[in-house]
Amino acid sequence: MTTVAEILRTKADGQVHAVEPSDTVLTALRRMADKGIGALLVMEGDQIAGIFTERDYARKMVLLGRSSGDTPVSEVMTRAVRFVRPTQSAEQCMALMTENRLRHLPVVEAGRVVGLVSIGDLVKSVISEQQFIIEQMELYITGVR
Template sequence: MAGKVRDIMTGSPVTVSPQDDIITVAKKMRDEDIGAVLVTDGGDLRGLVTDRDLVVRGLVQGGDLTKVDVGGVCSEATASVSPDDSLESAAKLMREHAVRRLPVVEDGRPVGIVSLGDLAIEKDEQSAVADISAAKPNV
């Protein structure tokens, strides 16, 4: 059984620039079949944007969506973990900050993402969250 974040995280995270427009980011998420990307500026983590953020904070603005920068709709990275942090530490941070995903940062640079689903699969594989997270995506 895994004990460290590095054992279950998704490595090589997809990143975007704060200046990227939300249409470009949405297409990248579609093409990569992912629901969240890290927002970086010069390699430094600035935030995280989810498919929900794109809709709730971006799409509703209307107008020319190619002029809506992802930096204005992303969530600030209020918490992150190290690859060597324990899974318990990651779960505690998710609970404290009420988030479903945590950026994984090493030497100041993002190296992965760990999700609530990743933790559920590892810690309680019989749970409904683990079942849903392990299921093949609908296409």
């Protein structure tokens, strides 16, 4: 069973990208586009204030006709942020994401953000683990060692 810590070690860009609550939505969108990501943590110092996602932008900005250049992230971010610990399994994360309709989970250890996992990260991990099991079973069945 793969843990969140193992998934974080395999990520090409393990950096957690963030904005401040007072930053504009346009600033957040530019950062997301520059980094090729779909979510940013909203941080006040070292504390999570919220998360800003593509879904927040679509539902709380575009559909309401708000201006990205004038709206602070704090007005449209998701404030209730679910998080996981590095010791939790990929399966536990996927269950939490499915139950709460989430695509991103911050990883917190000892009160500090140490990473962010996406549904894509988790699916990639599960597929890799399943592929390994299949290969091991094939070797066992064929007797090749």
